[in-house]
Amino acid sequence: MTIIAAADGSALGNPGPAGWAWYIDDTSWHAGGWKNATNNRGELMAVLDLLWSTADSDEGLKIYCDSQYVINALTKWMPGWKRKGWKKADGKEVLNKDLLASLDEALSGRTVEFEWVKGHNNHELNEAADDRARAAATAFQKGTAVPEGPGFVPAGTSAAPAEDEPAEEPTEPSLHEDVLTEPSTAAAGSATTVVSCRVPSTVADELVARAQSRGIHPQEFLAELIGRSLETE
Known part of the structure; x- marks a missing residue:
């Protein structure tokens, strides 16, 4: 198709x-x-x-x-x-x-x-x-x-609930909306999870610009940021 x-x-x-x-x-x-x-x-x-x-x-x-x-x-x-x-x-x-x-x-x-x-x-x-x-x-x-x-x-899949439809309240405040995850498999064979979320367009533009400056895909750059952030927790 x-x-x-x-x-x-x-x-x-x-x-x-x-x-x-x-x-x-x-x-x-x-x-x-x-x-x-x-x-x-x-x-x-x-x-x-x-x-x-x-x-x-x-x-x-x-x-x-x-x-x-x-x-x-x-x-x-x-x-x-x-x-x-x-x-x-x-x-x-x-x-x-x-x-x-x-x-x-x-x-x-x-x-x-x-x-x-x-x-x-x-x-x-x-x-x-x-x-x-x-x-x-x-x-x-x-x-x-x-x-x-x-x-x-x-x-064939369902979209996120419309804004006027009731949705489950988050247990704590979140900066992002409609966080979705789905199982995936990395090239090396290890289990991974694809995470997507909504961010302001200005933030997305900055992520894209920084990724381009390093010659990598924005998703790869974002994964690095998340990894480094977790390591410093």
């Missing part, structure tokens, strides 16, 4: 308060953003977060984008940029190099199809992603909470 999603970005002012979002259906979507960024960064980040979110799935991925820049960058221009050390034909550094390098890594080994759709043309998935990206950008503009969504929920 193939996961079908739309990814979109929005910037109020371009650059300005910006948001990104990907959307599969009402039970499986995610959004975030920044206080100041460009529309292109939002478009790229939406695809990147979708790839990260579905990294553990063995299904193919089809992504609808209304940005020809994103599709061309990832399917046509990237090999040449990499050969030239992430430089353009004029010798200048490629814009959004950090996100593009992460996308290059995230696409490795994945079966991903991109399809361009015209924006604001009643494409159901694209419109849903655009609405959520704009809502995230608006939240950063107003300084209100960002509607982040439930994240990736594989088909």
Whole structure:
């Protein structure tokens, strides 16, 4: 089977308060953003977060984008940029190099199809992603909470309880919401647990930036932070 999603970005002012979002259906979507960024960064980040979110799935991925820049960058221009050390034909550094390098890594080994759709043309998935990206950008503009969504929920599984549904009260205050765990197996064969949680977009951006500076995946960097924190307890 193939996961079908739309990814979109929005910037109020371009650059300005910006948001990104990907959307599969009402039970499986995610959004975030920044206080100041460009529309292109939002478009790229939406695809990147979708790839990260579905990294553990063995299904193919089809992504609808209304940005020809994103599709061309990832399917046509990237090999040449990499050969030239992430430089353009004029010798200048490629814009959004950090996100593009992460996308290059995230696409490795994945079966991903991109399809361009015209924006604001009643494409159901694209419109849903655009609405959520704009809502995230608006939240950063107003300084209100960002509607982040439930994240990736594989088909056939249940999403986290809606906000208006009663849920079990935590036994002690927590900084994170909707903490989920699932069994996994490490490459070396030792038992591990995959832990995911919601954090503010600013924290997520900082984790990604620090991981990129070391050339490792954000999940690997986060695992190191958790390990070091436990060792100092």
